[in-house]
Amino acid sequence: MDILPARTNSEAPWDLFDSDAYLEHNYRSLRSDDAQILAAVRDHFLAELDGTADRSLRGIDVGAGTNLYPSLAMLPWCREITLFERSARNVAWLRTAVTGYGDNWDAFWEVLRAGNGVYARLADPRGRLTEAADVRQGDLFDGLPGSGYGIGTMFFVAESLTTAHEEFETAVDVFAGALAPGAPFAVAFMENSLGYDVGDLRFPACRIDSDDVLASLADYADQDLRVERIAIPGEPVLREGYTGMLLALGRRKGQ
Ligand SMILES: C[S@@+](CC[C@H](N)C(=O)[O-])C[C@H]1O[C@@H](n2cnc3c(N)ncnc32)[C@H](O)[C@@H]1O
Structure with missing residues (x-):
């Protein structure tokens, strides 16, 4: 059952987001497109943070x-x-998950561990996530809980919370503006998505491509910003209509 198509962020039923259905559909097992993204993010962070002490940064997703x-x-x-999140249901899911995450995430950790370095040295990611995680509920359009984060991620959010292009741009502004100068970041997007179903409800998306991603981050990123395109693999499609995933990897401008 679809509700009327939402347009702006505040019109969508975020508190009714079916966390279990979303997890089952997207993250019950590791897809090859997520594996490609994860490996690229891993290599980016390893290259950018070489020599940075373990546990020295504050991060935000x-x-x-x-x-x-x-x-x-x-x-x-x-x-x-x-871990910043608007939806009450997702916040509840996150608060439980970080106390000892499910076995499905082990395959994701294996991709990270294969990069060696600090990932391979971290023996107990489950326990470490429990120690490090601070789940916060909030609306990014009201601002994030802090600033000057030393590392940051935002995955399938800026283009997947509204049909309005200005809100997509604002979401990227809020995220990038909260990073410290020099902070490495990874931002993932669905390319050309027009919306998606989670359980019985429809959520909005804004049609964007790699030019939109580059334009949205241009004022915030150092010149080595790059956007990788991940084609839809031969696995069940995640949403109707989208044409692939986009991954922006960069570093916040200004040292
Ligand atoms: C498509 S989901 C992406 C979830 C997750 N990052 C992932 O990679 O699968 C979009 C997420 O953005 C959250 N969201 C929507 N509007 C938001 C807002 N104004 N502030 C913070 N989070 C928001 C939703 O609750 C949802 O969890």
């Missing part, structure tokens, strides 16, 4: 939903990771 892999990718360097 904006719109965490029921996805733990962005936080796992930041984990070795973070003493604290804020």
